[in-house]
Amino acid sequence: MQPLAFVDLETTGTIASVDRITEIGIILVDGSEVQEWSCLINPETRISTFIENLTGITNEMVANAPTFAQIAHQIFHMIEGRLFIAHNARFDYGFLKQSFRREGYDFRATTICTVKLSRRLFPGHPKHNLDSLIERHGLQVNGRHRALADAQLIHQFWQKIQQQIPAIEVAAAIKALSGRPSMPTYLDEQMLDSLPTGPGVYLFYGENELPLYVGKSKKLRQRVLSHFTGDVSSAKEMSLSQQVRRIDYIETGGEIGALLKEVELVKKLQPTHNRKLRRNNELCSISLKETEAGLHVNIAYAHDLNFGEQSNLYGLFKSLRAANNALSGLANEHGLCKVIIGLENVKAGNPCFARQLKKCRGACVGEEPLVMHSLRLKEVLSQLRIHTWPFTGPAYLKENDDLIIVDNWAYLGTIKTEGELCQLLDSPRPQFDKDSYQILLKAIKLLQPILGLREQTVT
Numbered sequence: 001m002q003p004l005a006f007v008d009l010e011t012t013g014t015i016a017s018v019d020r021i022t023e024i025g026i027i028l029v030d031g032s033e034v035q036e037w038s039c040l041i042n043p044e045t046r047i048s049t050f051i052e053n054l055t056g057i058t059n060e061m062v063a064n065a066p067t068f069a070q071i072a073h074q075i076f077h078m079i080e081g082r083l084f085i086a087h088n089a090r091f092d093y094g095f096l097k098q099s100f101r102r103e104g105y106d107f108r109a110t111t112i113c114t115v116k117l118s119r120r121l122f123p124g125h126p127k128h129n130l131d132s133l134i135e136r137h138g139l140q141v142n143g144r145h146r147a148l149a150d151a152q153l154i155h156q157f158w159q160k161i162q163q164q165i166p167a168i169e170v171a172a173a174i175k176a177l178s179g180r181p182s183m184p185t186y187l188d189e190q191m192l193d194s195l196p197t198g199p200g201v202y203l204f205y206g207e208n209e210l211p212l213y214v215g216k217s218k219k220l221r222q223r224v225l226s227h228f229t230g231d232v233s234s235a236k237e238m239s240l241s242q243q244v245r246r247i248d249y250i251e252t253g254g255e256i257g258a259l260l261k262e263v264e265l266v267k268k269l270q271p272t273h274n275r276k277l278r279r280n281n282e283l284c285s286i287s288l289k290e291t292e293a294g295l296h297v298n299i300a301y302a303h304d305l306n307f308g309e310q311s312n313l314y315g316l317f318k319s320l321r322a323a324n325n326a327l328s329g330l331a332n333e334h335g336l337c338k339v340i341i342g343l344e345n346v347k348a349g350n351p352c353f354a355r356q357l358k359k360c361r362g363a364c365v366g367e368e369p370l371v372m373h374s375l376r377l378k379e380v381l382s383q384l385r386i387h388t389w390p391f392t393g394p395a396y397l398k399e400n401d402d403l404i405i406v407d408n409w410a411y412l413g414t415i416k417t418e419g420e421l422c423q424l425l426d427s428p429r430p431q432f433d434k435d436s437y438q439i440l441l442k443a444i445k446l447l448q449p450i451l452g453l454r455e456q457t458v459t
Contacts, residue, residue: 002082003030005083006085007024007096008147009024012046012048014091016099020041020068021043023039023041024038025037025147025151026078026151037148041062041067042066047062068102080107089113094238111178114157120173121165184241186245187247192221195247198218198251199219201252201262202249205246205247209246212244213273239273252414253414260414264436267433283302284300284318284322286298286384287314295374297342303431307409307437309389310386316386324343334376336380337360337361337368340363349365351364392449392451394425395407395448396448398446405425408432409441411433412427412429425450
């Protein structure tokens with residue numbers, strides 16, 4: 001029989017890449033021989049009052065304890081080559097692997113999570129946390145939230161199932177758990193099997209159906225699993241693994257549909273872990289207007305503009321400040337006058353600050369004709385021009401059996417039948433969205449006008 005290591009850790013927090021171990025408890029089992037070992041560890045950072053109250057481990061207790069670096073070699077050789085068994089094994093294994101990595105050790109082990117093992121062997125019970133196992137199996141408690149005491153409880157549970165469950169069933173459960181990708185503790189393993197392999201969008205939900213994260217992929221199942229295989233080295237992935245309780249998904253006909261659906265769902269659900277796509281309420285753009293005094297430059301918010309219809313808009317910026325910074329950078333790079341473009345105020349006839357440094361060509365003092373300055377400004381901004389919508393109405397893009405309907409750079413939805421098309425076109429139009437615009441601009445050659453599509457048979 002493979003040698004076993006029952007492991008439990010106490011830590012300063014829940015994120016392996018940030019927090020540190022404060023205590024480790026290990027029970028080594030070699031056949032009938034059992035050895036127990038534990039040690040307080042100086043985390044080299046303060047333990048919060050909350051963690052002190054939870055575990056009973058205080059800053060004073062670990063002040064003179066060895067650091068992990070000082071005992072890493074001993075721990076590594078103690079558990080190397082053993083089946084790693086822990087309650088919520090992803091947490092304990094992740095912390096140890098990360099701690100070993102900081103000291104130059106490449107620690108790898110086959111893990112068994114006793115939460116998952118209990119769920120597999122006793123599927124009729126709703127709860128499988130350690131307190132539930134104590135009550136259900138009559139485990140002897142020598143303490144809680146201390147490393148060795150909890151490791152002893154895990155070992156007791158292991159012994160109980162050997163007595164209560166036929167050996168062949170226990171062996172089959174262990175083989176199944178150790179031979180498949182590691183999933184977060186609180187997820188139903190059948191959820192893994194139901195994930196499709198093709199393109200689509202996936203949604204992670206936490207407790208009380210809180211939206212945590214929305215993602216997309218051409219290979220849904222593979223992408224979802226990748227979140228959990230890398231969680232020991234990424235604070236974000238570890239946090240997701242600890243919080244996720246349910247996974248949902250929407251299959252799409254292809255990658256473009258997945259990209260657009262992801263943007264739509266992030267804006268709608270506002271998941272806590274999606275920050276880049278969540279909002280564009282302050283979206284700004286630079287507009288140009290011809291006046292007798294030359295080109296007038298204005299920076300306006302999205303809600304005051306007709307994106308996709310106006311031909312004089314340049315750039316999409318997340319805020320007024322970002323737009324001003326971009327315009328200032330272009331002025332510095334191309335010798336444009338900041339007075340003329342509205343970024344600086346001086347008395348009429350006086351040079352701008354850049355002209356005094358000979359970095360402006362002098363439009364502010366009449367040394368460069370306004371016509372020439374306006375032409376240069378247009379040329380500089382041309383690289384940021386927002387494309388107008390190339391159709392007189394909605395358009396569609398076909399991906400396998402899906403028809404993606406868009407209008408004025410906005411994603412309206414995905415349909416499969418003619419009846420759905422009529423309903424979709426009669427629905428209110430969503431606002432212009434920067435992320436959808438950028439996706440559709442790359443796919444512009446695939447778009448077709450929707451005129452006549454109502455008469456087609458949509459299959």
